[in-house]
Amino acid sequence: MVQTYTLRIKNGTRHVKQYRIWLWWKKYTCIKRANGRVYYEKKECSRREKNHMQRFSRRKGLTFEAVPTQYTRSNSYRSQFFACHPSATGKYRCAYCGKKKPKDKITIDHIFPVHCMEKYPAVRKRAALFGIHGSNDMKNLCTACMRCNQKKEAKMGIWILKGFLGKQPWYWPLRRILTVILVFFVLYLGRKIYMPVVCNWINTLQK
Ligand SMILES: [Zn+2]
Secondary structure, three states: OOOOOOEEEEOOOOOOHHHHHHHHHOOOOEEEEOOEEEEEEEEOOOOOHHHHHHHHHHHOOEEEEEEEEOOOOOHHHHHHHHHHHHOOEEEEOOOOOOOOOHHHHHHEEOOOOOOHHHHHHHHHHHHOOOOOOOOHHHEEEEEEEEEHHHOOOOOOOOHHHOOOOOOOOOOOHHHHHHHHHHHHHHHHHHHHHHHHHHHHHHHHHHH
């Protein structure tokens, strides 16, 4: 497979908007950021185009960024996920909290966040250990309720483990069984250890 890149041209010493007509002509999309600034992006570019735009940006005093396309967010990962994981009941379980939600209330989360995969080669290497070679890889996607998705944001650490475990169909029933066993065990211990202590205490009070 030929490697393609997502190219981003941002403000540098000069403002990227000065070149908007030229970038529009080259089929770049203008993307507005939350802080009101804009940058221009084009997906699926060849290595030749990448090198050309890199030289152009350096010459014009703009900031240039190239990310292998497979690590950037695709437009179709949500529909692809639902096509691969159809649900008979129409509900999906959040991998992070275990709650079941209807399809329109569930989001598809990238377990290794797209932002980290784009920015840090070390994260890509770590993801490759799990057999993940792209942000939109099915192995890197899980269902999440809106609340958990907002809480997770671009966090890693324990959230990665939670995501991988929570998306396994056996995880939540097993967790429930283990919780019941644990509760019974604690009750049994309580009866065995604390009951004689409590009885002794009551006896001493009665005397
Ligand atoms: Zn949740």
